[in-house]
Amino acid sequence: YTERTIPRAVEGRPFENKTTFTFKVDDYNEYFLNQLFELLTEYGPIHEVWFDGAHPKRKGGQTYNYLAWKKLIKALAPKAVIFGKEDIRWCGNEAGKTRDTEWNVIPYTQNPMEMNSFPDLTNESLGSREDLYKGKYLHYQQAETNTSIREGWFYRDDEDQKVRSADDVFDIYERSVGGNSTFLLNIPPNRDGKFSPTDVSVLQDVGKRINETYKANLLSAAQGPKEVLDNDLSTFKLLGDDTNEIVLEAAKPITFNRLAIQEAIGTHGERVEKHALDIWVDNAWQEIASATNIGYKRILRFPEVTAKKVRLRILESRFYPAIANISAHFYASRPPQLSLERSVDGEVSIMPKKDTFGWKPHGEDIAGNINSGYSIRYTTDGSEPTAASTIYNGPFAISSGEVKAVAEVNGKLGSVASQMFGIVKKDWKATGEDSVMGEHESKNAFDGNASTYWSSEAKGKNHYITIDLGEEYTITGFAYTPQTDSSEGMIEAGTVFASSNGQNWSPIEDFRFGNLINDPTTRTHMFHQGVNTRYVRVESKEIAGNGKTAAIAELDFLVE
The missing domain is CATH 2.60.120.260 (Galactose-binding domain-like)
Structure with missing residues (x-):
């Protein structure tokens, strides 16, 4: 450690800001301080300096001289708060999850204004009376709820990398800002140095909701204090x-x-x-x-x-x-879009459509949080559901047929969701497939869970799976649900076969589904006439995007 002048004088590289500092530091800390000086003086006003959870290298006994960094920051950017240090602390996750109780008065055994390093504070009891009694110093250190609008901190693409919905971002906003913390949303630029139009659309929607909901106080003219x-x-x-x-x-x-x-x-x-x-x-x-x-x-x-x-x-x-x-x-609640699922035992569940955003899930009921008080109405006879239809109170059994459902909130009906359910799958067995990729076994193709799926190995466009339905049925069509983890393996065209013994196969019909990559929803193909069979075989002939693997999240075989 030797005495260094910050910024270091470099011939031909003058700084407009003529302030200088003298610190006793090593080469690394000098380099870091020179970078900080440039960042804080040459790029406009800075309001937050964000330190990630990096640690000094243990080899050689490296140390970070944060007290020197802080002195420089406070002098050059007096309005800036410092994340990861005494001003702002990490909330404890990167998912957008918030605590029910978030205290910002934090106990310390040392004076936080003199501390050089700060550990992550993530205990559930943080800020409780019991914790306060243990401290020698009480320090206001607000929580920052930080997450990304995309799956990951950096932009990858606009095809497979999913983006949070406006409902999700608005819910995180209300839970974080409305839960005594600060909300920092990462929005990574694309390869053109701009925000993706998808991200911008979500942000505009959320901004509109925040403005419309919170711009006016409905009690502003009320009697009272x-x-x-x-x-x-x-x-x-x-x-x-x-x-x-x-x-x-x-x-x-x-x-x-x-x-x-x-x-x-x-x-x-x-x-x-x-x-x-x-x-x-x-x-x-x-x-x-x-x-x-x-x-x-x-x-x-x-x-x-x-x-x-x-x-x-x-x-x-x-x-x-x-x-x-x-x-x-007043928030103008929107009836959530619904999805319908049926277990292998034939129990139908109706719920808000699951968000496909899969990065660091926070586990929140987004639709329930922002649309308190909604109800679900449904029918099983093919008719359109109304506000007078049967109210959904929990899973119900149906052997086969079409279920239609709609969400209602404050007298407003949402869009109708419908699902055609075929044979109950509890007695089905996978009897063969051309190949299996990793953990994606063939039984996943009919386990009643669309988030699991069978996937073949990447060997070309021709793949197959065979299933024993447990007994003979007259099947009139089938439904195919593609996996949505990525755009891989979506079966665009193929053939369905029937067999009475699982050995000798006869083709029933060819099928074709279009636009699967852009619209990876359940597709239905009805046969020209019913076919009696116990064993079925689905073969792929074309994979969307010229893929080489076939994948099935769910198969359903329909009956009259």
């Missing part, structure tokens, strides 16, 4: 021993399904530990939502309600709560 209605975090209503609630009354009933609450954290810190929201209905208070802490912001989401009076109750707190803002909002 003005400090919580002026959209000013420096004013607040301080609750005390005499009251733990705030009541707001609008001039006329308002319809809303979101309530945003903010504490005056700049002057009073984070105090609320548990709270509830009530509305005045039929001359009585009715609780419609509850949650734990509030902090900078909590967004409560609930089914659409209409009321004139609302009440915020603070149920538990760390000293007297200081409430800075309360605002009511």
